[in-house]
Amino acid sequence: MTLIERTAAELLALQQEGDATAEVIADAFLTAIRQRDPRVRAFLHVDEDGALQQARAVDAKRKSGRPLGRLAGVPVAIKDVLCIRGTLTTCGSRMLQNFRPPYDATVITRLKEADAVLVGKTNMDEFAMGSSTENSAYQITRNPWDLQRIPGGSSGGSAAVVAAGEAPLAIGSDTGGSIRQPASLCGVVGVKPTYGRVSRFGLVAFASSLDQVGPFAHDVADAALLLEVIAGHDPRDSTSVDQPVPTYSKSLDEPVKPLTIGVPKEFFGEGLDSEVESAIRTAVKEYEKLGATIKEVSLPHSPYAIATYYVVATAEASSNLARYDGMHYGYRTTRKGDLIETYSRTRGEGFGREVQRRIMLGTYALSSGYKDAYYVKALKVRRLIKDDFDRAFAQCDVVVGPTAPTAAFKIGEKSADPLAMYLSDIYTISCNLAGLPGMSIPCGFTRGGLPIGLQLLAPPFAEEKMLRAARMFEKLTDWHMKRPKMEESP
């Protein structure tokens, strides 16, 4: 097994036993990036020198016997939505083409304190708005399992990086499924933590009541470790919750007993691909074999989740993105005009179409005369959706179902029809509306060889139980060990 196929846990062990240095590991992944990324196009910027420097610093620290962080010498790729001091942070947008933040996001500070090696920034849908990464202003990222297909989105770059063996770990953000859906489509593990579990300080805002940062990894153990490092209260994000972070990685191998799995009947309706459905049904049977009780639950308002989400998310986005006015940072139009013209031209030239569409929708939903019919109405339905989950979790420990209705679709297949693209988030968005933790783990392949993901949802702050339940399935199967065949450029 080559270094780039290893998990983070294995890379940590190799270093501890003196079988590999952080520099050798960084070099192996940087080489993989050079060979593979010209086809996958998952990275927007690779920091070769910085990565090697950080790796050498870890090796020096180890040599001198100083204490090492929990991710010492492990390469991590970062979605280009998180600020790294002095490093380009574009958010996949022309608007931030030359933006170098003057500070680190708290998640980045925690990764640096853990001695992780930050290898680069990954591609994404512009401002995290999209489900295929095709809305990036810079490039189209391809699914490592089939280069003609999308990797999912909006964190498609981060999911593809892990699947392609270009980094063992990556960070993404999830506003409506943007970690779980690409994880599912790329055959990796992705976790969206409870709202408030991970600091959003330094995360470029899309929809502030929905956004969360979370990990991508090859397996549940690595995802648990990375979550443990980035989670926790941050005084600089007043929505981050002041509750201790459990040591997820320690309790991971304890099975949840007794375990009741809730299967929502609404997640198996029209639009669900039959191969995906059969993989999910098989996964539920695996849980039954493990002694879990399977219970059908109902989330009666889930058919309204997409409409609710796209009203709330676009309303919040139209307000958040008002900051891009060409005055303090970011793009400014070169056409001369008065103040309003300068704002409007800057935003007309700097934002891509999907971002413009969502700003328009949100502005409309918040405008006088329509606010009650759209925005306030959606907030009311949001409560009904949350109440559905409260009732479901009174009867079960975790809710299980498909992450996405289909496997990865073809590049260009849905780009002309925004509504069809929105519908691909059908199973992931209610979790964000309710603020719950959720994750996707590999659970099979289509006959065409495309990965399928199993979604687990849990009550707020029940990540520990969710990860343990996911680990039970993973131990029984080897889907997470599969790697795509990658052609290498010379």
Added chain:
Amino acid sequence: MDMKDVRDVARLARLELRDADLTTMARQLTDILTYFDQLQQLNTDDVEPLAHPLPVQNVFRSDELQPSLPVDEALANAPERIGDFFGVPAVLDPSDEMSH
């Protein structure tokens, strides 16, 4: 949504749209808003709006002085810098000044 609505909302959003994009935008927004209309089927008369998933209220911290960004760093990303200030387009017409 007709073309006039699209222009009105674009003006509110401070967004200059290309004329060629207006028709497509109107059609797509209409499709999406029609989809949103399904929310009206639900009776929500007695439902409290939920703006935020956590039951947190105000979060307070002590009012202590913290270091802030040095001026050069704060201005490093400015599209235009004039001395220690952000350079912006003139808002007032200098020829108006006499009349005030």
